[in-house]
Every structure is written in C-alpha cells, then in structure tokens.
Amino acid sequence: xxxxxxxxxxxxxxxxxxxxxxxxxxxxxxxxxxxxxxxxxxxxxxxxxxxxxxxxxxxxxxxxxxxxxxxxxxxxxxxxxxxxxxxxxxxxxxxxxxxxxxxxxxxxxxxxxxxxxxxxxxxxxxxxxxxxxxxxxxxxxxxxxxxxxxxxxxxxxxxxxxxxxxxxxxxxxxxxxxxxxxxxxxxxxxxxxxxxxxxxxxxxxxxxxxxxxxxxxxxxxxxxxxxxxxxxxxxxxxxxxxxxxxxxxxxxxxxxxxxxxxxxxxxxxxxxxxxxxxxxxxxxxxxxxxxxxxxxxxxxxxxxxxxxxxxxxxxxxxxxxxxxxxxxxxxxxxxxxxxxxxxxxxxxxxxxxxxxxxxxxxxxxxxxxxxxxxxxxxxxxxxxxxxxxxxxxxxxxxxxxxxxxxxxxxxxxxxxxxxxxxxxxxxxxxxxxxxxxxxxxxxxx
Amino acid sequence: xxxxxxxxxxxxxxxxxxxxxxxxxxxxxxxxxxxxxxxxxxxxxxxxxxxxxxxxxxxxxxxxxxxxxxxxxxxxxxxxxxxxxxxxxxxxxxxxxxxxxxxxxxxxxxxxxxxxxxxxxxxxxxxxxxxxxxxxxxxxxxxxxxxxxxxxxxxxxxxxxxxxxxxxxxxxxxxxxxxxxxxxxxxxxxxxxxxxxxxxxxxxxxxxxxxxxxxxxxxxxxxxxxxxxxxxxxxxxxxxxxxxxxxxxxxxxxxxxxxxxxxxxxxxxxxxxxxxxxxxxxxxxxxxxxxxxxxxxxxxxxxxxxxxxxxxxxxxxxxxxxxxxxxxxxxxxxxxxxxxxxxxx
Numbered sequence: 001x002x003x004x005x006x007x008x009x010x011x012x013x014x015x016x017x018x019x020x021x022x023x024x025x026x027x028x029x030x031x032x033x034x035x036x037x038x039x040x041x042x043x044x045x046x047x048x049x050x051x052x053x054x055x056x057x058x059x060x061x062x063x064x065x066x067x068x069x070x071x072x073x074x075x076x077x078x079x080x081x082x083x084x085x086x087x088x089x090x091x092x093x094x095x096x097x098x099x100x101x102x103x104x105x106x107x108x109x110x111x112x113x114x115x116x117x118x119x120x121x122x123x124x125x126x127x128x129x130x131x132x133x134x135x136x137x138x139x140x141x142x143x144x145x146x147x148x149x150x151x152x153x154x155x156x157x158x159x160x161x162x163x164x165x166x167x168x169x170x171x172x173x174x175x176x177x178x179x180x181x182x183x184x185x186x187x188x189x190x191x192x193x194x195x196x197x198x199x200x201x202x203x204x205x206x207x208x209x210x211x212x213x214x215x216x217x218x219x220x221x222x223x224x225x226x227x228x229x230x231x232x233x234x235x236x237x238x239x240x241x242x243x244x245x246x247x248x249x250x251x252x253x254x255x256x257x258x259x260x261x262x263x264x265x266x267x268x269x270x271x272x273x274x275x276x277x278x279x280x281x282x283x284x285x286x287x288x289x290x291x292x293x294x295x296x297x298x299x300x301x302x303x304x305x306x307x308x309x310x311x312x313x314x315x316x317x318x319x320x321x322x323x324x325x326x327x328x329x330x331x332x333x334x335x336x337x338x339x340x341x342x343x344x345x346x347x348x349x350x351x352x353x354x355x356x357x358x359x360x361x362x363x364x365x366x367x368x369x370x371x372x373x374x375x376x377x378x379x380x381x382x383x384x385x386x387x388x389x390x391x392x393x394x395x396x397x398x399x400x401x402x403x404x405x406x407x408x409x410x411x412x413x414x415x416x417x418x419x420x421x422x423x424x425x426x427x428x429x430x431x432x433x434x435x436x437x438x439x440x441x442x443x444x445x
Numbered sequence: 446x447x448x449x450x451x452x453x454x455x456x457x458x459x460x461x462x463x464x465x466x467x468x469x470x471x472x473x474x475x476x477x478x479x480x481x482x483x484x485x486x487x488x489x490x491x492x493x494x495x496x497x498x499x500x501x502x503x504x505x506x507x508x509x510x511x512x513x514x515x516x517x518x519x520x521x522x523x524x525x526x527x528x529x530x531x532x533x534x535x536x537x538x539x540x541x542x543x544x545x546x547x548x549x550x551x552x553x554x555x556x557x558x559x560x561x562x563x564x565x566x567x568x569x570x571x572x573x574x575x576x577x578x579x580x581x582x583x584x585x586x587x588x589x590x591x592x593x594x595x596x597x598x599x600x601x602x603x604x605x606x607x608x609x610x611x612x613x614x615x616x617x618x619x620x621x622x623x624x625x626x627x628x629x630x631x632x633x634x635x636x637x638x639x640x641x642x643x644x645x646x647x648x649x650x651x652x653x654x655x656x657x658x659x660x661x662x663x664x665x666x667x668x669x670x671x672x673x674x675x676x677x678x679x680x681x682x683x684x685x686x687x688x689x690x691x692x693x694x695x696x697x698x699x700x701x702x703x704x705x706x707x708x709x710x711x712x713x714x715x716x717x718x719x720x721x722x723x724x725x726x727x728x729x730x731x732x733x734x735x736x737x738x739x740x741x742x743x744x745x746x747x748x749x750x751x752x753x754x755x756x757x758x759x760x761x762x763x764x765x766x767x768x769x770x771x772x773x774x775x776x777x778x779x780x781x782x783x784x785x786x787x788x789x790x
Contacts, residue, residue, distance in 0.1 A: 191551030200550035207517060208550060212541050218510020219542060225511055226518035229470065229496065252507025259502065412548040413586050415555040415610040419638040420686040430689060431725035
C-alpha cells in the first residue's frame with residue numbers, strides 16, 4: 001500500500017496519568033492498514049521507528065484509544081518515544097464503533113471531494129474579489145473534517161473556528177447558503193453578517209465559526225453545561241487549531257469541563273502551523289493531546305489524513321463525552337496551502353511544498369478505496385461530475401443572491417427592543433430636529 | 446413597600462427569579478460555599494443546590510465564556526464577577542463574543558446573560574482594585590449596561606436584566622451595598638434604557654449614576670436647603686442605551702449641566718453626556734458643561750491620596766458654583782442669588 005512507505009509523524013506514545021489514576025490515558029489512533037498520514041515535515045517526534053511500530057502493530061484497528069502502561073515519556077521534540085503502546089482499551093465505556101460500510105466509505109470520498117472543490121472555488125472567487133475579508137480554507141484537512149462530522153449526531157452541537165467552510169458543509173448546510181455567506185449575500189447562512197469566519201445555523205447545530213483564536217472554547221464548555229443542566233444527552237464538539245493550545249482559554253475551558261464532567265469533545269486540528277509558527281515554537285509540549293493529562297481528561301491522537309481513523313477516534317471521544325466525561329482529541333493533518341487565501345506560505349521550503357503536492361490525502365484515500373475495490377475510476381469521475389455541478393450551482397446561487405439591504409443595518413444589535421437604542425448612520429446628528437430656544441425673552445429663570 | 450439594603454434587594458431578587466424560572470442559574474467565584482465576597486448570594490447554595498449556584502474556579506474568561514455558551518442554548522445565567530476590575534480577564538468573552546453573537550450570526554442566537562459586578566474606589570484597595578471601567582462595556586454595541594443607585598432600582602433593574610434577551614452588565618458599587626431604601630414588594634422590572642429624574646429643578650441639571658447619583662441627590666438637597674438653588678437631578682440608571690432625550694430635555698429647561706462620574710475624566714461617561722448636551726441643547730446652554738470625575742491616576746493606597754483622587758461633595762459643589770457663576774456672567778440679568786453663589790466659593 002502506497003501509504004505504508006511513508007514516514008509517520010504521529011508518535012505512538014501513550015501516557016498514563018502521573019498518579020496512576022485511570023482517567024487520562026490514551027494514545028495514537030489509526031485505522032488498521034489505512035494509513036495516509038502526512039509525513040516529512042518538521043514533526044513533534046521523529047517518525048522512523050514509530051512508523052514501523054505503528055504499521056506493524058496498528059494500535060487501534062477497532063478505533064479504541066489505547067493506553068500505555070509506561071509512564072509518560074515527556075514527549076520532548078526531537079526525541080523518539082520509547083513507550084510501548086498497549087492494546088488495552090482506555091475507556092471501556094465507549095463502545096467500538098462499527099467499521100464504515102462501502103457506501104459510507106464512498107460517501108466520505110464524495111464529501112472530501114466536495115470540500116476540496118468548494119474550497120478551490122472559494123479561493124477563485126476570492127481572487128475575483130467576490131469574497132472579501134479573510135478566507136481560510138480546509139484544503140488538506142478534508143479527511144479530518146469528514147471523519148469528525150460523520151461521528152456527530154445531527155442533534156449534537158459544533159463550535160469551530162474561522163477555518164470552517166468544510167464543517168458547515170458537513171453539518172448538512174446547503175452549499176448554496178455557505179457560498180452565499182462567503183459572498184456576503186442575504187441568503188448566506190448568517191444572512192451576510194458573518195462571512196467566512198462566522199457561519200452559524202441553529203437548525204444544523206453549527207453554533208458558530210469564531211474568528212478569535214480560542215474564543216469558542218469557553219462557549220462550547222458553556223453549551224455543554226447547558227446540556228448537562230437540561231440532561232438532554234447531546235454532546236458538544238469544539239474544534240480548534242494547534243496554535244490555540246497556547247492560549248489561556250484552552251486551559252480554563254478544559255479545566256472547567258473536566259471539573260464539571262461536561263459532555264464536550266475538544267478537538268485540536270494540528271496542521272503543524274499557526275499561521276507561520278510551528279507547534280514546536282508555540283507549545284512547550286508539542287504532543288498536544290498529552291495536555292489532557294493535566295486535567296485527568298481522556299485524550300488521544302489520530303491520523304487526520306485517514307477519514308475512517310478520524311471517524312472512529314471521534315466516535316470514541318463523543319461517546320465518552322456523552323457518558324459525562326470530556327475528551328481531548330488531537331488530529332494530525334496538514335494545510336496544503338497558506339494560512340489564508342492571500343498567504344503564499346513562503347515559510348515553507350520548496351521540498352516541503354513538493355512533498356505536500358505529492359502526498360494529497362484526497363488522492364491517497366481514492367487510491368486506497370480503489371485498491372480495496374470499493375469503487376473504481378469510473379465512479380470517481382461520476383462523483384467528480386456531481387461535485388463540480390454542486391459547487392458551480394453554489395457559486396451561481398451566491399452570485400445571484402442580493403446583498404442585504406442597508407435598511408437592515410440596525411436589526412441585529414439587540415435581540416430585545418430597547419428604548420434609546422442608537423440607530424444612526426455615521427453622518428447623522430444625534431438630534432437632527434433639535435428645536436431652537438425661544439429668544440424673545442430671558443432664557444434663564 | 447419594604448425598607449431594605451441594596452444588598453438585600455439584590456439577594457431577594459436573585460432568589461425570586463430563581464424560584465420563578467428554572468433556567469436562571471448563578472455562576473461565579475466564591476458565590477456558593479463562601480456565600481459571595483459581598484454576601485449577595487448568601488444562603489442560595491443551600492436552597493438551590495450546586496447545579497444552580499455554581500462555584501467556579503478563578504477563571505473569569507472561562508466561566509464568563511461558559512455562561513455565554515449556556516445562554517446561547519437558552520439558559521439565563523447570572524454571573525458574578527467579584528469586582529469589575531477582574532472583568533478585564535473576561536474582556537474577550539464579553540466584548541468579542543457575548544456582545545457580538547446576536548449580530549454576527551444574523552440574529553439567529555440570543556445571549557440572555559447577566560454579569561453582576563461591583564465598581565467603586567475608596568476602600569484603600571489600590572490601583573488594580575479601585576477602577577470604574579463600566580465605560581469599556583458601555584462603549585460596545587450589543588451590550589446593555591445598567592447602574593442602579595438605589596435598592597428599588599437594584600431590584601427593578603436586576604429583574605429587567607435577567608428577563609432581557611441580551612447580555613447585560615449590571616454595575617453594582619461597593620459603597621452602595623449597605624445603603625437602605627424603600628423597595629416595592631411587587632416584582633416589576635424597570636425599562637432598561639430609561640433615566641430617572643430623581644429631583645426636579647430649574648437652575649441646573651446635575652447628572653450621575655451609581656454612587657454618584659447619591660452624591661448628586663445629596664448635594665442638590667443641601668444647596669436647596671442652604672442656598673435656595675433649585676437643581677434637577679438625573680440618575681442615568683442605564684449607560685447603554687443612554688437616555689439622551691431625558692438629558693437634553695432637562696438641560697433645555699435648566700440651561701446648565703454638571704456631570705458626575707466615578708470613572709476617569711478623559712473619554713469617560715461624562716464626555717459622552719456632555720457631547721449629547723452639545724448636540725441636543727447647544728443653543729440652550731448658558732454655561733459650558735462641567736464634568737466632575739476621578740483624578741486621572743492609578744489609585745494610590747495611602748488614604749489622603751485616595752481621598753484626594755475621588756470626587757467629593759466639595760468638588761461637586763465647586764463645579765456647580767462655577768457653572769452658575771458662568772450662567773450669571775453670560776446672562777447678565779441673572780438673579781442676585783446667582784452672583785451670591787458665585788462669590789461664595
């Protein structure tokens with residue numbers, strides 16, 4: 001299998017809570033024989049030995065997070081983990097997720113392709129000045145998005161960050177509405193008020209993309225608090241980038257979630273770069289999943305170029321959360337392009353760019369499905385046609401949707417009516433009709 | 446009608462709203478077992494249990510943000526931030542999230558959140574614990590900021606804040622907790638965004654909120670009884686929205702205004718009030734609008750320095766006298782009383 005030759009960059013280290021408690025143990029998660037992991041870039045741990053270790057003995061063929069009986073190795077950058085991985089289940093409360101059917105595997109591909117083509121269309125529209133502001137794409141992260149979203153129930157909630165178009169699509173929101181939001185049109189999912197970074201759809205329980213790094217973590221924790229308060233049995237998933245692990249809200253939120261046993265899954269999408277800063281330059285513990293141990297929170301790391309592995313790891317995480325214990329899942333992936341559409345990613349070497357171009361998770365996944373005789377080239381071509389039509393329709397819909405009327409400018413400052421609300425355009429006086437005083441007599445008493 | 450303290454009014458209102466609506470819950474540092482740093486929540490943990498009276502870790506950003514998230518799903522959290530100084534730790538969640546979520550997502554999600562927090566200096570708490578930074582929140586569209594000065598308003602505005610569908614910063618004041626006043630027995634919410642004329646008058650409009658509304662009322666009473674000056678007092682009650690109409694209508698009648706504030710002068714609440722008067726009553730003014738505010742220094746610990754930095758009754762009376770003197774100068778034909786007042790300073 002093509003991917004087996006690739007070096008892995010996800011370490012196999014599992015760690016046990018320092019005090020021996022059973023609550024904070026997990027390890028690398030991958031689906032058996034399905035590795036499409038990115039490789040070669042500066043890595044939190046060198047990959048050579050781990051690669052063999054993992055492909056020889058897949059830790060979690062059934063999707064269980066696995067534990068190590070060894071103490072934590074510290075995970076210092078540049079040092080290989082010597083910890084052996086164990087096949088023992090970290091969390092017996094979470095049932096093993098069923099292997100996806102052939103139909104589901106094909107659907108994953110279709111979904112990955114939709115995200116890919118949608119993002120490519122968005123990038124084009126951005127260069128055509130049809131999209132304004134910032135525009136962060138999920139290119140390279142399709143498998144992570146698809147695996148995570150496939151594991152959520154429609155009634156579960158998602159909070160995410162500004163790199164969110166794929167998440168909006170995979171929550172089931174009409175691509176037309178997602179593209180219309182990028183275009184700032186009235187039919188957009190946030191009526192043109194949010195743009196690329198701020199999509200929201202209560203019916204699909206997308207509780208927002210958020211533009212401030214880390215801002216969504218306390219919110220997601222609070223949503224989980226409300227679920228716990230009402231005992232509805234739902235779960236909140238909160239995704240973030242690797243850079244978010246350095247912000248205070250990360251610590252405060254994970255601490256509160258663990259203290260209060262809230263049903264929330266924190267997902268770090270580790271694409272190794274916060275804008276141009278590597279994980280090693282922003283986190284003293286670059287194996288970000290290990291931070292779960294500080295909160296006695298179950299945690300795991302998974303290969304984010306493998307949608308099945310992500311789906312299975314996310315399922316374990318979600319069901320753990322549903323049982324009342326928060327979870328930290330780190331998804332190792334790559335960003336194929338720059339931080340946003342306008343970023344040429346000059347901080348990457350030519351070799352790095354070549355490697356990324358060659359190691360496209362979409363192609364690797366297609367190769368894998370072809371090899372497994374799930375589908376063939378003809379099916380791929382048909383899917384490509386369908387997806388192309390969907391994306392073209394979305395762009396046409398967005399282009400034809402009207403801009404919001406200026407008359408609506410003051411409609412959404414407050415949810416409840418309020419006297420003396422300020423509703424004036426920049427050039428308007430506070431008191432345009434201020435009467436002049438009566439100057440016929442004295443103006444003082 | 447009952448006579449009770451500002452503290453008791455807050456406590457009783459929280460309790461009544463928790464009994465009325467099970468979506469109301471309290472969150473904050475030391476509000477449960479410790480019964481609140483200022484004992485507003487005394488006894489509520491015992492009555493309602495830890496699910497509804499939630500002691501939080503010292504993590505203002507985390508628990509305030511969690512309250513925002515809970516509000517997004519329909520709960521009505523009432524957060525206590527121990528003092529307004531500590532709200533700076535939660536600034537991102539309040540300004541970038543609570544105040545933005547309704548608009549940023551096109552009106553799809555309400556945030557019915559109350560943040561109770563006291564301001565106030567004068568307790569020798571030093572620079573980081575003596576600030577009055579309600580302005581930071583009053584500056585932000587999407588926020589509502591209310592500042593009750595009496596036990597009756599503490600009740601009526603807290604009822605309104607809890608029942609409101611927007612995030613409300615509810616400004617209390619350390620110096621007001623023990624003040625007493627009449628409080629209606631009925632649970633009738635105030636209308637957020639409305640100021641109150643607490644004393645009608647003809648000679649000058651004196652404007653304040655929170656603690657300074659008390660100072661205004663006391664000074665007006667003193668000058669009326671000792672010198673016959675007839676001052677109209679406005680208690681703003683709401684800083685955002687600001688009741689501009691009530692302010693300018695009063696000044697169109699009195700032709701002079703002094704604004705009192707416990708925050709710093711430059712860019713302060715008083716500046717906004719003065720600008721409002723300029724816009725809505727410019728042609729009625731017989732004197733420049735004066736502002737009396739805290740000295741612009743990090744609050745010192747030493748008592749004489751602290752006292753000097755805080756606006757006093759004397760400062761207020763001085764500003765009033767000078768303003769009335771200016772009125773006399775401009776109008777010429779003013780009553781002898783005005784020149785007397787001006788000369789007496």
